[in-house]
Amino acid sequence: xxxxxxxxxxxxxxxxxxxxxxxxxxxxxxxxxxxxxxxxxxxxxxxxxxxxxxxxxxxxxxxxxxxxxxxxxxxxxxxxxxxxxxxxxxxxxxxxxxxxxxxxxxxxxxxxxxxxxxxxxxxxxxxxxxxxxxxxxxxxxxxxxxxxxxxxxxxxxxxxxxxxxxxxxxxxxxxxxxxxxxxxxxxxxxxxxxxxxxxxxxxxxxxxxxxxxxxxxxxxxxxxxxxxxxxxxxxxxxxxxxxxxxxxxxxxxxxxxxxxxxxxxxxxxxxxxxxxxxxxxxxxx
Amino acid sequence: xxxxxxxxxxxxxxxxxxxxxxxxxxxxxxxxxxxxxxxxxxxxxxxxxxxxxxxxxxxxxxxxxxxxxxxxxxxxxxxxxxxxxxxxxxxxxxxxxxxxxxxxxxxxxxxxxxxxxxxxxxxxxxxxxxxxxxxxxxxxxxxxxxxxxxxxxxxxxxxxxxxxxxxxxxxxxxxxxxxxxxxxxxxxxxxxxxxxxxxxxxxxxxxxxxxxxxxxxxxxxxxxxxxxxxxxxxxxxxxxxxxxxxxxxxxxxxxx
Numbered sequence: 001x002x003x004x005x006x007x008x009x010x011x012x013x014x015x016x017x018x019x020x021x022x023x024x025x026x027x028x029x030x031x032x033x034x035x036x037x038x039x040x041x042x043x044x045x046x047x048x049x050x051x052x053x054x055x056x057x058x059x060x061x062x063x064x065x066x067x068x069x070x071x072x073x074x075x076x077x078x079x080x081x082x083x084x085x086x087x088x089x090x091x092x093x094x095x096x097x098x099x100x101x102x103x104x105x106x107x108x109x110x111x112x113x114x115x116x117x118x119x120x121x122x123x124x125x126x127x128x129x130x131x132x133x134x135x136x137x138x139x140x141x142x143x144x145x146x147x148x149x150x151x152x153x154x155x156x157x158x159x160x161x162x163x164x165x166x167x168x169x170x171x172x173x174x175x176x177x178x179x180x181x182x183x184x185x186x187x188x189x190x191x192x193x194x195x196x197x198x199x200x201x202x203x204x205x206x207x208x209x210x211x212x213x214x215x216x217x218x219x220x221x222x223x224x225x226x227x228x229x230x231x232x233x234x235x236x237x238x239x240x241x242x243x244x245x246x247x248x249x250x251x252x253x254x255x256x257x258x259x260x261x262x263x264x265x266x267x268x269x270x271x272x273x274x275x276x277x278x279x280x281x282x283x284x285x
Numbered sequence: 286x287x288x289x290x291x292x293x294x295x296x297x298x299x300x301x302x303x304x305x306x307x308x309x310x311x312x313x314x315x316x317x318x319x320x321x322x323x324x325x326x327x328x329x330x331x332x333x334x335x336x337x338x339x340x341x342x343x344x345x346x347x348x349x350x351x352x353x354x355x356x357x358x359x360x361x362x363x364x365x366x367x368x369x370x371x372x373x374x375x376x377x378x379x380x381x382x383x384x385x386x387x388x389x390x391x392x393x394x395x396x397x398x399x400x401x402x403x404x405x406x407x408x409x410x411x412x413x414x415x416x417x418x419x420x421x422x423x424x425x426x427x428x429x430x431x432x433x434x435x436x437x438x439x440x441x442x443x444x445x446x447x448x449x450x451x452x453x454x455x456x457x458x459x460x461x462x463x464x465x466x467x468x469x470x471x472x473x474x475x476x477x478x479x480x481x482x483x484x485x486x487x488x489x490x491x492x493x494x495x496x497x498x499x500x501x502x503x504x505x506x507x508x509x510x511x512x513x514x515x516x517x518x519x520x521x522x523x524x525x526x527x528x529x530x531x532x533x534x535x536x537x538x539x540x541x
Contacts, residue, residue: 153392153399160375160386167373170335171387171444172361174394181396 011132015200017240018135019193024220024236025142025229026189031218032227033155034182035162036084037093040100041217044187046209048073048194050107053119053204062125066195073191074184081183085176088165100214107206118205122198131200138196142189146229147285149185158182212254219257223264225273230284234272287349288313288452288483289365294333294343303329304507306343311452311485316478318498318515319487322528325504327487328370331456334485335367336360347452362390366450370457370487372437374429380440381425384412387447415443419473435466442473452483459490471497495519503527 027041052069056062083095107113114120126134149155160168161178168175198204216239224235239257243249249256268274273284289311296304304326311317321327332338334345336357344353347365361367375383385408386393392402416422419439424432429440438458445453455474459467471493478484488494495501495515503511503518505527511518518524 148403149400151403153389153402153405154396156382156386156389156405157393157396157399159378163375163377164373166337167369167375168386169357170361170367170369170373172358172390172394172448173386174358174396176356177396181400 008128011128013244015132015135017237018139019197020220020236020240021139021233022142022189022193023217024232025146026186027217028221028232029146030182030186032221033149033158034179036179036182037089038096039093040096040214041190042209042213043100043103044073044077044190045194046103047076048191049198049204050113052195053122053198056123056199069195070188070191073194074188077183077187078180081180084179084183100211104206104210118203120203122202124199124202131196135196138192143229143233150229150285215254215257219261222261223271225271228273228284231271231273286313290346291334292344294340296329296333296338296341302507307509309502311483313483316484316497316499318494318501319485319504320491320494320501321504326507327504330504331454331487335454361448362394364451366445366448367454368441368445368456368458370460372441374437374440376430379426379428380416380421380432381409381412383429383440384415384443384447385409387444388412390448411447415446419443434461438470450482455484455486457488459488459493467493
């Protein structure tokens with residue numbers, strides 16, 4: 001590998017790691033902070049990617065196309081948030097999984113969405129460095145937002161909703177409002193990652209946003225430590241690097257991530273953040 | 286003025302009438318006891334009043350306003366607080382944090398406003414004052430999962446008080462407490478009532494409820510059987526009959 005090639009690879013891995021951090025932080029807001037299971041996070045990644053791609057292909061300027069992706073994903077997130085008001089836990093898991101399959105099912109069949117061929121020739125206004133800077137900047141902003149949410153009264157109320165909805169209602173907390181807010185922020189973040197991804201690769205296909213992708217994002221959150229912003233960042237980076245370092249993992253992603261998920265739940269339910277807490281007595285934010 | 290009114294409330298589950306045509310009114314400042322043997326419909330009535338269940342017929346008025354379809358959290362915001370029979374602390378929070386959640390109602394009312402607010406000093410001050418008032422300030426920073434039931438019961442009361450309620454619905458607050466703890470908690474209820482909070486108390490501990498309530502409502506088989514001054518009500522033959530017929534635990538009824 002030439003020096004230049006290695007740089008290009010490193011840059012693209014760093015960009016993907018940043019996108020995964022955005023996705024995982026978003027899911028952690030929904031599942032870690034607010035306690036709402038979601039097995040369909042990739043659908044919102046896809047919604048953002050498709051919305052931003054279509055906008056760009058139609059001639060919408062890049063920043064507005066990205067914003068469009070964020071808003072479309074967030075809007076659908078609100079819809080799923082409303083579903084989360086009706087069902088809890090296992091059923092919510094099934095509903096969100098269904099949302100993921102519904103998204104794929106629709107995208108695969110619609111000619112105006114490119115069907116199986118996806119959308120190609122998406123305009124790309126930035127170079128590799130530009131996308132890396134954008135993705136890393138966005139990831140950093142999301143990390144700061146997540147840390148702020150945790151410290152704010154919104155984060156406290158999310159905690160109350162996650163721990164006991166009925167008790168939260170009894171003390172005047174608008175449980176529905178907070179769930180919808182969590183879904184909106186989390187899915188809008190996924191939409192942001194999708195918009196950046198679509199312009200960077202200039203080609204999107206339905207399979208990128210499948211169930212395996214949803215489970216991968218969930219694995220990042222759980223392995224890093226559900227509820228811990230720093231833990232989730234580490235989880236996202238680790239799981240981005242793993243398939244790069246060990247190529248064979250790519251073929252057995254679901255198997256490897258499934259095994260890792262089980263191991264974490266069995267031996268350290270707090271994930272890596274929980275391990276750090278046990279080893280050093282420091283609680284990661 | 287009537288603070289809380291239940292008007293001809295009825296509800297059936299699968300064709301069985303759990304409550305039929307029950308009406309009740311609680312005036313501002315009152316301390317009312319709601320009793321009845323197991324299965325009489327006390328919990329169902331409480332759920333209708335608080336909004337956990339919607340009645341098939343009838344309505345609930347709070348401060349003269351129809352709140353039958355108003356969500357629970359909105360009622361709580363308006364000063365209609367309840368405590369659960371089984372204590373429901375936020376287990377991963379400390380006792381102080383539990384009470385702070387309720388004390389910060391103004392801040393948490395709108396999610397977006399809550400996102401902009403970080404400062405917790407005022408809520409903490411109020412929570413600490415309430416915990417001190419209930420005599421559990423010593424455990425303020427202990428996680429709720431590690432403190433005994435007596436503390437949790439008091440914390441739950443503090444959490445309800447943090448809402449600055451005008452009406453407090455207590456669902457078996459004495460359950461699970463020993464005689465001395467129950468008597469102390471009952472005294473606390475009297476004290477809160479004297480402080481201006483109207484209280485509707487659902488309770489199985491007849492000794493304590495007849496001691497502290499100034500008016501009793503007796504529910505039996507889904508309808509209101511008797512109503513009035515506690516001792517007079519408990520002396521009635523039909524009330525005794527309801528308890529003796531329905532409960533093996535006749536000792537409590539006879540004792541009361």
